[in-house]
Amino acid sequence: MITLLKNARVIDPAHHKDGVLEDIYIRDGRIIAKPAETEKIDQAHELNGKIVMAGAIDMHSHIGGGKVNIARMLLPEYQDMRRMQEPEAHICGANCSHHATPNTTDTGMRYIEMGYTAAFEPAILAVNARQAHMEMGDTPMIDKGGYAMLGNDDYLLRLLSQNADQKTINDYVAWTLHATQTIGIKVVNPGGISAFKFNERRQDLDQQHSHYHITPRRILQALSRAVNDLGIAKPLHVHCNNLGVAGNFQTTLDTMGASDGLPMHLTHIQFHSYGTEGDKKFSSAAANIAEAINQNKHITADVGQILFGQTVTASGDNMMQHLNAKVANPKKSVIMDIECDAGCGVVPFKYRDENYVNALQWAIGLEVFLSVDDPWRVFLTTDHPNGAPFTTYPHLIRLLMDKSFRNDAFDKLNLDAQAMSNLKALDREYTLYEIATMTRSAPAKLIGLQDRGHLGVGAAADITVYTDQPDKEAMFSKPDLVFKDGELVVKEGKVIKVVWGATHTAKPAFDLGVEKDIKQYFDRYHTMQMQHFKISNDHIAEDGRNHVINHVQGA
Amino acid sequence: MVNTEQTMHACPACGLLCDDISADTIAKQQFSCGKAAKFYARSTSLNVQPQVNGQAVSLAQAVKAAAELLQQAQSPLIAGSSTDVHGARALVSLANQNGADMTHLNADSTLRNMKVLQHRGWQTTTLTEVRNRADVILMIGTDVVTHNARFFERVVWVDEAMFTEPSARQIIYLGGDKLKTQAGVSPDGRAPQMIACASEHLPEVVSALRALIMNKPVAGENIAGVPVSTLAALAETLKAAKYATLVWVSKDLHFEHAELTIENITETVVALNQKSRAMGLSLGGSDGDTSVNYAHTWLNGVIIDAPHWQDHDAVVWVNSFSPEAMPPAEVSPVIVLGAADSKFTTPPAVFIPVATPGLDTGGQQFRVDGSVTLPLTAAKPSDVPTLSKVVALIEQAIANEGKQA
Numbered sequence A: 001m002i003t004l005l006k007n008a009r010v011i012d013p014a015h016h017k018d019g020v021l022e023d024i025y026i027r028d029g030r031i032i033a034k035p036a037e038t039e040k041i042d043q044a045h046e047l048n049g050k051i052v053m054a055g056a057i058d059m060h061s062h063i064g065g066g067k068v069n070i071a072r073m074l075l076p077e078y079q080d081m082r083r084m085q086e087p088e089a090h091i092c093g094a095n096c097s098h099h100a101t102p103n104t105t106d107t108g109m110r111y112i113e114m115g116y117t118a119a120f121e122p123a124i125l126a127v128n129a130r131q132a133h134m135e136m137g138d139t140p141m142i143d144k145g146g147y148a149m150l151g152n153d154d155y156l157l158r159l160l161s162q163n164a165d166q167k168t169i170n171d172y173v174a175w176t177l178h179a180t181q182t183i184g185i186k187v188v189n190p191g192g193i194s195a196f197k198f199n200e201r202r203q204d205l206d207q208q209h210s211h212y213h214i215t216p217r218r219i220l221q222a223l224s225r226a227v228n229d230l231g232i233a234k235p236l237h238v239h240c241n242n243l244g245v246a247g248n249f250q251t252t253l254d255t256m257g258a259s260d261g262l263p264m265h266l267t268h269i270q271f272h273s274y275g276t277e278g279d280k281k282f283s284s285a286a287a288n289i290a291e292a293i294n295q296n297k298h299i300t301a302d303v304g305q306i307l308f309g310q311t312v313t314a315s316g317d318n319m320m321q322h323l324n325a326k327v328a329n330p331k332k333s334v335i336m337d338i339e340c341d342a343g344c345g346v347v348p349f350k351y352r353d354e355n356y357v358n359a360l361q362w363a364i365g366l367e368v369f370l371s372v373d374d375p376w377r378v379f380l381t382t383d384h385p386n387g388a389p390f391t392t393y394p395h396l397i398r399l400l401m402d403k404s405f406r407n408d409a410f411d412k413l414n415l416d417a418q419a420m421s422n423l424k425a426l427d428r429e430y431t432l433y434e435i436a437t438m439t440r441s442a443p444a445k446l447i448g449l450q451d452r453g454h455l456g457v458g459a460a461a462d463i464t465v466y467t468d469q470p471d472k473e474a475m476f477s478k479p480d481l482v483f484k485d486g487e488l489v490v491k492e493g494k495v496i497k498v499v500w501g502a503t504h505t506a507k508p509a510f511d512l513g514v515e516k517d518i519k520q521y522f523d524r525y526h527t528m529q530m531q532h533f534k535i536s537n538d539h540i541a542e543d544g545r546n547h548v549i550n551h552v553q554g555a
Numbered sequence B: 001m002v003n004t005e006q007t008m009h010a011c012p013a014c015g016l017l018c019d020d021i022s023a024d025t026i027a028k029q030q031f032s033c034g035k036a037a038k039f040y041a042r043s044t045s046l047n048v049q050p051q052v053n054g055q056a057v058s059l060a061q062a063v064k065a066a067a068e069l070l071q072q073a074q075s076p077l078i079a080g081s082s083t084d085v086h087g088a089r090a091l092v093s094l095a096n097q098n099g100a101d102m103t104h105l106n107a108d109s110t111l112r113n114m115k116v117l118q119h120r121g122w123q124t125t126t127l128t129e130v131r132n133r134a135d136v137i138l139m140i141g142t143d144v145v146t147h148n149a150r151f152f153e154r155v156v157w158v159d160e161a162m163f164t165e166p167s168a169r170q171i172i173y174l175g176g177d178k179l180k181t182q183a184g185v186s187p188d189g190r191a192p193q194m195i196a197c198a199s200e201h202l203p204e205v206v207s208a209l210r211a212l213i214m215n216k217p218v219a220g221e222n223i224a225g226v227p228v229s230t231l232a233a234l235a236e237t238l239k240a241a242k243y244a245t246l247v248w249v250s251k252d253l254h255f256e257h258a259e260l261t262i263e264n265i266t267e268t269v270v271a272l273n274q275k276s277r278a279m280g281l282s283l284g285g286s287d288g289d290t291s292v293n294y295a296h297t298w299l300n301g302v303i304i305d306a307p308h309w310q311d312h313d314a315v316v317w318v319n320s321f322s323p324e325a326m327p328p329a330e331v332s333p334v335i336v337l338g339a340a341d342s343k344f345t346t347p348p349a350v351f352i353p354v355a356t357p358g359l360d361t362g363g364q365q366f367r368v369d370g371s372v373t374l375p376l377t378a379a380k381p382s383d384v385p386t387l388s389k390v391v392a393l394i395e396q397a398i399a400n401e402g403k404q405a
Helices: A066-074 A104-113 A126-137 A154-161 A166-180 A192-197 A216-229 A249-256 A286-295 A318-327 A356-371 A390-401 A403-410 A415-419 A432-447 A472-477 A514-525 A537-544 B023-028 B034-041 B059-072 B085-098 B107-120 B127-133 B151-156 B199-213 B228-240 B258-272 B289-300 B387-404
Strands: A002-012 A017-027 A030-032 A043-046 A051-054 A056-058 A079-081 A095-097 A116-125 A143-149 A184-188 A236-239 A264-266 A299-302 A309-315 A333-338 A342-351 A463-466 A481-484 A487-491 A503-505 A548-550 B076-082 B121-124 B136-140 B170-174 B193-195 B244-249 B278-283 B314-319 B334-338 B350-353 B363-366 B373-376
Touching: A002 A432, A002 A463, A017 A432, A051 A432, A056 A432, A066 A126, A066 A309, A066 A333, A066 A342, A066 B107, A066 B289, A104 A116, A104 A390, A104 A481, A104 A487, A104 B289, A116 A126, A116 A184, A116 A390, A126 A143, A126 A166, A126 A503, A126 A537, A126 B289, A126 B363, A126 B373, A143 A166, A154 A166, A154 A216, A154 A514, A166 A184, A166 A216, A166 A514, A184 A216, A192 A318, A192 A342, A216 A236, A249 A264, A249 A286, A286 A299, A286 A356, A309 A318, A318 A333, A318 A342, A342 A356, A356 A390, A356 A415, A390 A403, A390 A432, A390 A472, A514 B127, A537 A548, A537 B085, B059 B314, B059 B334, B059 B350, B059 B387, B076 B085, B085 B289, B085 B314, B085 B363, B085 B387, B107 B121, B107 B258, B107 B289, B121 B258, B121 B278, B127 B151, B127 B278, B136 B228, B170 B199, B170 B228, B193 B228, B199 B228, B199 B258, B228 B244, B228 B258, B244 B258, B258 B278, B289 B363, B334 B387
Parallel strands: A002 A043, A002 A051, A056 A116, A116 A143, A143 A184, A143 A503, A184 A236, A236 A264, A264 A299, A333 B121, A503 A548, B076 B314, B136 B170, B136 B244, B170 B193, B244 B278, B314 B334, B334 B350
Antiparallel strands: A002 A017, A017 A030, A051 A463, A079 A095, A309 A342, A333 A342, A463 A481, A481 A487, B363 B373
């Protein structure tokens, strides 16, 4: 069966196409070259020059796993009842979640309705990976994947403190990717989550861990080297030390140097771009951070924009979340130490434009977006749900594309915060091509999804069709059509067919000999068998909806 | 990756999910835990036929009868829910299709904890952290071993720990009724500390402990018979610990408003964590209670409900891990999607035997500490259909009926 999208105005940065009028042909879920005249076109959509982009890819969104589910449990007040319409009603109960804590059905439905066809859970605790995959498996419509957290697990910290060679570390990293069915490696507050368990309250980049006597810098070196040596496409995903602390921009700048020039991705960098200037000793260091990103070509970053309203922050960084719990709103939180592997902290937040710090956080995120030159190296995220729910993306896109809209919003901010931001001096307005870059081509390239995020022949037919309109929030809220793997699944912003997507993984080759020591570690110190830690393809596919798509690494 | 090691089974008989059960152990019935012994002694491949009103029928007839009862019901309830994650998914789906509420055998104890979580949150830890870090373990109103027989064997008195000397751990029991404290004796014969008080007095005693931790004055010399000086010494012990672990079992705190006492335990942990390190640990668990509540939460956005039996005119009952359990006698009609070895005093309207995860079939189950999920493997594989399969058949029958109507 062949589907034709006729007269598409294609924006496909991977192929340098910016509004080229073309026809797109789809067969068996893939984009194909124009077929022979004799072949039958089964379904044709006359697009009359509507904007066509690949399906968007969210490279950092907390969509599944322990902390997300704790957030749901913690916050019954975020839930309300709604009458669902088919086909959503078919798979979802009457509860509709606040978009900060969507249930799994809601997550998939709301993403696809905005033209997103994949989302990546960025903080999978290795020991909790099975749960994360179960939740992602119950998330319809979109593709999924995750980054496994290392760098606070006692196994790696022991290796580093014993001066293990890089090969052993590489093998352990590869083993972890296999065992957890993930596509990348994340480090959260390197060494800090572990240090908190030893009653430390801060962990600086060059401060020795109180028990292991190694520094976070060493952890970053070892992990970025391992990712590089193994040929894993996705650069090490780094949540820096000192999240949220005034003055932390210096840690962030220093972290950029910690990988000795190897690729690193600094995540939700807005939360790590704070200075200490002004009466309130809290200021924007966005200019310093953006300049450093511009200069350091091995660094990529996503922003983690905050937007005003009620949300909940869910992080592996229990050290810093333990401090943040004091300003929880509503006043409750969950802090956990987990399995000598990692931790988590779930703290509800309400960001308010009248609050000096919140207002400046909002401005700092936008300053970073507008000051980083290369849209291939800065990614559109709110760190869902930490800065704001992912459902705010169309609003965020308008803030980036529409200067007068942005400045009107700025004028409503806390006045002291306005005085501390140069946002109004930034005239840049993102183009559709740049938005397509940062939400499609760049994340696919970053994660190593060769057949996603673009519209070339052979690509998976994850395609979004928009009507161009002056109000970009309206445009990106409600695509005309969305295709998932070639099937029309959204029409006029509404789901018309339920599909389930797949889970993307990376499984680099490694020396299985490493397992001997890992097994010994499990037997000596753990409360589960190593064999039960490992997740099989069959477990991902259980209940018949999901399947694994592995991406060959080092290609 | 291929698992080359000998397969070990994870035992779903309690929330601890001990995953060191070998085929040999099962064959020889050499268990250090009575619950595991009972679980693996079950015979479920009995060729038990489905039944309608006590009469043997075919699976298709039983499915049809179940579908009809559900269609006739105005307000069905899915209860028992003793199953694993896959079973929970199926039950949530059935609930959605039929507008049913969903609860669990352990709803009372689960919701007691959930009230605390939803009111204030908490600060908790998991078994491997406790195994490697805990130097002081305070058990409040519980001996744990009544619920999790191998807790001390697998987590406390272990050969090695990374950050503490296991045999030197300080074990303290605070309150509780008829506790079995032998497990708290260290391998070298050191007796645990006992601070006796009846469970019903725990609210006052725990709240005094919290006050002392927070450096608030506590009036009087005794709280419900416990000397304040004893509690003050306990507070100092907890503050001085490298990793104090405060353990409770929700099922053992079954007095009125016990959630307030649990909250005092968790807020004591919060207070300790201002200066030192401590964590809470909620133990117990059975019948897949954690799995069902968690899966219900991610699928629906909300936790399970308490049962309101009088509000429902049909009940779907699932008892995979507790074949003897049945809903209150006055509830009817009851559709049992249950263990082949279910025990009935009066036959339910419909009975369809389903596979028990971890015995007849595989599955996935949450451990009681919530962060760890383990695969369940079929220790005695049988061809009894899974709960998911039977639910899918019932849903299909209802959908077909709906189309004809």
